[in-house]
Amino acid sequence: MYTTLISASDLAQHIDDPDWVLVDCRHDLVNLTAGRAAYAAGHLPHALFADMETELAGPKRGEDGVFRGRHPLPDKDAFVSTLRRWGVGDTTQVVAYDAHGGMYAARLWWLLRWIGHEASAVLDGGLPAWQALGHPLSNDPPEPRAAGGIAARAPFVPTVTVAEVLENIESAKRTVIDARAADRFRGENETIDPVGGHIPGARNRFFKDNLQGDGRFKAPEQLREEFGAVISDPKDAIMQCGSGVTACHNLLALEVAGMPGAALYPGSWSEWCSDPGRPVATGDR
Template sequence: MTDAASPRQTSLIDAPTLRTLLAAQPAPLVIDVRFDLSNTDLGESQHAAGHIPGAHYLHLDRDLSGPRQQGDQFFGRHPLPDRDRFAALMRRLGLQPGQQVVAYDAADGMYAARLWWMLRWLGHDAVAVLDGGFAAWQAAGGAISTQAPTIPQPGTFEAGSALEQPWSKQDLLAQLGRVRLVDARAGERFRGEVEPLDRQAGHIPGASHRFFKTNLGADGRFRPAAELKAEFEQLLGEFSASDTVHQCGSGVTACHNLLAMHHAGLPGSRLYPGSWSEWSADPRMPLARG
């Protein structure tokens, strides 16, 4: 989506458009967030082996997440980091107010969508996900570099009013049944048939299911906005986007559904970052299966 009043890219960007932006000034800040939950060093290794020229690497566990545990309280596998600390990290990468940011991962956008959401959480709307990720960049003949990016002069970006709102476990518990809760996990995990990562199998009572990969076409890129809008409107039923909360296993793939809704012209839904990993770890929380 391109803002009608400016060249800002605010949801998705394709590889040819990114190539054009990289040849212009000021150039966008490009962030590589490739990652693998089963091999947490893989994304960084992939970045070292070849990345979009000038791209910086951010690690899901180290950079896009905060501490999992404080005392006896568990906040899920990928809780949000401190907002001010994350803003400071983006300044160290050179981020300037209003500068275009482009996030990419290996292909499907699940990790790039997390960074997209987090920057909007900081109040920065000029951020887009590279549709199709690094695979699409390669397919389009984009240049690849193994050179470490130059450490820039610190930027002057400061966090502003949040454009995306997180919900806590307590927020969600208080509103169960009064919001449309959308679970982005695979169907077998939602139904409670398997649980490879978290403490219990199942889902939050009342949740609807939309596997995040439903947003993608056969080519691994996001499907047309009109198709996504029709499907999300059917899923939400009588609920509006602003009455919708997204969750998944740990607050990562849920951002993919948020991005898809934004791309489809349905902004305003919210994220439960703790998601099933936090919810299922608390024996006081209700759960459902099937």
């Protein structure tokens, strides 16, 4: 069972396994059709496509009309239905990949852990690592699969609400880590959300700092050293980003480092900054 990362060479040995489901998670936050177009142009053999906006996220507004962020968590039953349609069962090994160092694939990895499915991994290095070994891509649609029987179980991962993050500003009991690029964290060059800045008291750990130059994750001991410089106990840490997607990359890196237990704030900055009553900080701290 693979529960964090899988190498391209290991995946190649299982690419035709009937109880493995491979999912292409490529996406673009600005061009929402780019991921599907890239998938159509060529994907790993047997891979399905996951739509970030409709399958890996839920409605942006709740039943009360309140904005929940750009990528709120999907309804759990709806997500399970998607997995069953993909042919995922309780013992299925799911492998997520993208072409962005795991930026989007980590979201599916985390969601599977959120419904208690342990056999979930990200292709280390993504599509470029697969191609670097000379493995082919396919233009063929995936073969029809029988519906899977996966059921939601107790989650392996915790979450926090916006109210809990707001309360934490006063108590400072937990360390908030923001996965966005440093300039966006400081409130500079914000082009996605309407307000620049960060949650007061948060610290910055750009998700791309989890990667080596070739797009694969750094070694566990290096990640452990780097994260140890910003958090003392992952169980007292909250991971967030712009919309709850790249924060999952930091959560995956923590698992690789052997530092489990951090929580995800799903709404992240996009939810936080939608209410002018919530405080905003700028600069490095």
